[in-house]
Each structure stands twice: as C-alpha cells, then as structure tokens.
Amino acid sequence: GSKWHKRHLTYRVVNWPPYLPQHEVRLAVRAAFELWSNVSSLVFWEARDGPADIRLTFFHGDHNDGLSNAFDGPGGALAHAFFPRRGEAHFDSAERWSLRSGKGRNLFVVVAHEVGHTLGLEHSPARSALMSPYYKKLSKDFVLSWDDILAIQNLYGKPSRGSAIQLPGRVFTHFQDWSGDLYGEDRQRQGASTYYCHSFFDAVTADVDDNLYIFKGGHFWVVPASGSSSQPQPLHARWPGLPAGIDACACSPLSHSFYFFKGGRCWRYQGSTLLPGFPQKCSARGLPRHPDTALYFQRLRRLVLFKGAKYFV
Numbered sequence: 001g002s003k004w005h006k007r008h009l010t011y012r013v014v015n016w017p018p019y020l021p022q023h024e025v026r027l028a029v030r031a032a033f034e035l036w037s038n039v040s041s042l043v044f045w046e047a048r049d050g051p052a053d054i055r056l057t058f059f060h061g062d063h064n065d066g067l068s069n070a071f072d073g074p075g076g077a078l079a080h081a082f083f084p085r086r087g088e089a090h091f092d093s094a095e096r097w098s099l100r101s102g103k104g105r106n107l108f109v110v111v112a113h114e115v116g117h118t119l120g121l122e123h124s125p126a127r128s129a130l131m132s133p134y135y136k137k138l139s140k141d142f143v144l145s146w147d148d149i150l151a152i153q154n155l156y157g158k159p160s161r162g163s164a165i166q167l168p169g170r171v172f173t174h175f176q177d178w179s180g181d182l183y184g185e186d187r188q189r190q191g192a193s194t195y196y197c198h199s200f201f202d203a204v205t206a207d208v209d210d211n212l213y214i215f216k217g218g219h220f221w222v223v224p225a226s227g228s229s230s231q232p233q234p235l236h237a238r239w240p241g242l243p244a245g246i247d248a249c250a251c252s253p254l255s256h257s258f259y260f261f262k263g264g265r266c267w268r269y270q271g272s273t274l275l276p277g278f279p280q281k282c283s284a285r286g287l288p289r290h291p292d293t294a295l296y297f298q299r300l301r302r303l304v305l306f307k308g309a310k311y312f313v
C-alpha cells in the first residue's frame, strides 16, 4: 500500500458541524489522531488554517468526488477517505454527528477509522479492530486492537520515545461517557489512488428462516444462512410503498410479518402486502419517533424498540 514519507504530519478541520461546540470537536479529532500517534512513530500537529497534510471536511451531497460518491443524506454512507498521499477525509454533513453516547453517529470513532485510511491502512479482517469494516462497540475502554497497532507500526514503525508500545489511556478519561452500539457495514471501492469507505447500513433483521435482511437507503440485501449475499434489490420491489432510509425493521416470527419504522410512522407487511391501517403513527401506540433499532422478543411475544438508553415494548 501507499504511505507518507515523513513522520511529522499536519491536519486541519476545514469546516465544523455547526451544532457541536468547536472545542469539543477539536478535542475529539485530536484524540482520534493520538490513537495512532501513541502507538507509532507518527507525530501530528493541528493547523488551524492554511495548508495541511490531512484535511477533514464536512460535505453535503455531491462534492465533486464523482456522482457515485455523493453523500446520501441521513444514514447510509457516513464518510470516506483517500489513501496517502492525498490526505483527505470527507464526512456527510447530513448525519447527526455526536460526541456523546446514545444519540447520533459517534464522530470520534468515525474520524479515527477514516484517519486510519488517510495513513494508508486498509480494512482489517479482525472483528475487534478499529479498521474492521464492522464497528461494534465504543466503550470507555475503547483502544486500538493489536491488529491496528501492528498495521500502523508495519508502515511507520514504533514510537520513537523508547518504550515499545504506549497504549492510549489518559485522553479517554475525557470521553468516558461514549458508549453504545454502532453496527456498521462499510463497503470499499478501490481505485488507483482513491479509497472510499461507505459506512453503516440503516437496519438489519432476520426472518424465521434465519435469512438476514440488510437495509440501506432505497435497497436491501438478503443474506441466507448459507452465506453469500444477494445483489442489492430495490425496497419497493418487495415492499411497495415503503420509503427509503428506514430507521429500524423487525420480523415477527408468529405472523411472519415485517415491521418497518421511519420517522414517526410504522409499516407492517405480510409478504408484499401492506396490512390495513398501516402506515400508522408510532405515537398512536405510545412508541418513539426515530427508533434506533427494533427486535422481536420471542419470550415476551412482543416487539421491542430501542432508542438511546430506553426501550419500548
């Protein structure tokens, strides 16, 4: 792979999410870079203006990276980055970026992952790695995995400060309330010098036959228990009238019907037929708007919606 030929790199946050305090974003970005500099010979400096080796920019929609790499509004693609030595990471302005647990997309973990790409790291097959295409959990003891550390040291060597490996630690005392599940799929498209990273699906659920349904934007994929995934299919081919970019989905094992949630509404389908009375307002049943995920609990015989730290039955 490609790499930087110097150890001292500057980075710059070109623009800022307007709804987050700038000093907190600055701290989170610095912590994301320190994850990598703490375990390698790299040293990062923030450039507040002017040129910088690595630039982090928030964009809306199409931003001259080719139409297929245009950002897609809330959900779907979160960010992408280029391999060295272009030094660019782009973030979808339409996401609800957050520095706290439970709501929105965690900016710190996505920045740390994308910075890994700008330094030359590809996706790791190790599930626990930050560079895994699957984000799992960001908890208070979130650190790089050995796989991430070996990958960065393979490119840039160990820290020059003597000791073999210095695990990040202190800096995370600032971020102890960061937790919550970030399930994500990020598909890679690799060109000669570009690297794109499309993160996270909208929702995922399994039916009674253990087929996995993955939803993203206006499409879904079926992954049978045997393994290989289907081609993406348009949502409306299977579930006519269903909007793109759903918040959550669940399949009832009793009735074999699918429930979909988006915004304040709920859709229920039997096969391809929308059942009478749907879509219906979630509030009519005392349910939250924009649930994070939905599950059918066999033992409760109830559909359970999760939103932040709360759940609704």
Ligand SMILES: [Ca+2]
Residues within 6 Å of the ligand: 071, 072, 073, 074, 075, 076, 077, 078, 092, 094, 095
């Ligand atoms: Ca998006």
Ligand SMILES: [Zn+2]
Residues within 6 Å of the ligand: 063, 065, 069, 080, 090
């Ligand atoms: Zn871009």
Ligand SMILES: [Zn+2]
Residues within 6 Å of the ligand: 113, 117, 123, 133, 186, 197, 198
């Ligand atoms: Zn990635």
